[in-house]
Amino acid sequence: MKRMLSGIKPTGQLTLGNYIGALKNFVAYQDDYEMIVFIANLHCITEYQEPKELSRNLTDAIALYLACGLDPVKSTIFLQTDVHAHAELGYIMACNTYLGELNRMTQFKDKSAKGEKNMTAGLYTYPCLMAADILLYDANYVPVGEDQKQHVELTRDLAQRMNNKYGEMFTVPEPLVAKVGARIMSLQDPSKKMSKSDETNKGCIYLLDDLKTVRKKIMSAVTDSFADIKLDKINQPGLYNLIEIASALTGRPMQEIADEFHGQGYGVLKGYVADVVCAEMEKIQNNYREIMDSHKIEEVLALGAKKASAIADTKLDLVKRKIGLEIIY
Numbered sequence: 001m002k003r004m005l006s007g008i009k010p011t012g013q014l015t016l017g018n019y020i021g022a023l024k025n026f027v028a029y030q031d032d033y034e035m036i037v038f039i040a041n042l043h044c045i046t047e048y049q050e051p052k053e054l055s056r057n058l059t060d061a062i063a064l065y066l067a068c069g070l071d072p073v074k075s076t077i078f079l080q081t082d083v084h085a086h087a088e089l090g091y092i093m094a095c096n097t098y099l100g101e102l103n104r105m106t107q108f109k110d111k112s113a114k115g116e117k118n119m120t121a122g123l124y125t126y127p128c129l130m131a132a133d134i135l136l137y138d139a140n141y142v143p144v145g146e147d148q149k150q151h152v153e154l155t156r157d158l159a160q161r162m163n164n165k166y167g168e169m170f171t172v173p174e175p176l177v178a179k180v181g182a183r184i185m186s187l188q189d190p191s192k193k194m195s196k197s198d199e200t201n202k203g204c205i206y207l208l209d210d211l212k213t214v215r216k217k218i219m220s221a222v223t224d225s226f227a228d229i230k231l232d233k234i235n236q237p238g239l240y241n242l243i244e245i246a247s248a249l250t251g252r253p254m255q256e257i258a259d260e261f262h263g264q265g266y267g268v269l270k271g272y273v274a275d276v277v278c279a280e281m282e283k284i285q286n287n288y289r290e291i292m293d294s295h296k297i298e299e300v301l302a303l304g305a306k307k308a309s310a311i312a313d314t315k316l317d318l319v320k321r322k323i324g325l326e327i328i329y
């Protein structure tokens with residue numbers, strides 16, 4: 001069975017974008033692949049997080065993983081800091097990454113271009129840690145949203161470089177970006193990604209938003225003044241985004257949805273999208289509440305850490321041996 005690995009960085013509440021672009025796919029893949037998913041808590045602190053809030057977000061994220069249908073028996077689910085090999089291999093990867101490569105990473109470039117002050121060294125070397133996350137497990141595939149593809153491509157380069165330099169040690173992974181839903185846009189500004197750090201809060205649906213709020217956000221989504229429902233990403237990006245959300249959640253082709261609502265008002269389409277989103281979220285939120293009331297989270301994390309460490313520690317030992325870090329008696 002091929003192995004698949006992915007992570008989410010809960011620097012805030014998980015969003016509908018995370019669900020459609022990542023989580024939902026993890027759940028679908030767990031029957032056909034050996035699935036490893038983790039909470040990338042080390043990645044969270046590349047920017048300051050209020051400690052109590054961070055801790056709450058981590059708990060919520062694990063609970064939401066389970067609520068969305070990840071099964072701890074089929075999949076390995078763990079917290080990054082529970083497996084020490086990540087930080088250690090992350091450092092080794094940083095020593096095999098060139099500054100030029102890190103300078104080219106769009107996530108970092110965008111932040112510097114915005115003139116953000118106080119950017120940390122951790123933010124800069126984040127792709128090295130991400131490469132370690134992936135390579136420790138010899139993952140064949142890494143399902144991610146569009147924005148993370150570049151990081152997986154760098155991981156491929158680093159894996160190949162180290163295999164050439166030190167002898168075969170890593171599987172070269174492939175990014176897996178879904179055709180529909182890989183980039184869900186803000187409901188208030190369809191030129192921007194739906195993101196946890198949405199300033200207005202209206203453009204982003206959080207998985208734990210109450211359903212009335214969700215409906216309101218969708219009904220007031222920014223569209224256009226063409227008054228004509230068509231699938232036109234360039235000229236009608238807001239509408240396109242709403243149709244993409246509904247398509248990702250129902251599995252119906254986008255064109256079929258656009259055709260069904262052609263000739264009707266935007267409000268009717270928005271009502272349909274709200275129904276679809278709320279139905280899915282209601283199930284997730286019910287599961288979430290049940291999980292939070294149980295002691296399941298601790299058990300899941302303990303089991304996950306044990307399964308993940310067994311793989312990661314063996315790989316780290318091999319890497320250290322190959323690069324000559326160990327003293328051999």
Ligand code: AMP
Nearest residue numbers: 009017018021022144145182183184194
């Ligand atoms: P992050 O929240 O940045 O840790 O992202 C976790 C996963 O969700 C990554 O695979 C992202 O690519 C994906 N993701 C985040 N936001 C979106 C979005 N708006 N649309 C689709 N995928 C997303």
Ligand code: TRP
Nearest residue numbers: 005006007008009040043130133
């Ligand atoms: N960088 C990813 C994000 O922000 C999260 C992440 C960390 C990840 N390590 C990973 C995703 C390894 C896939 C594989 O979304």
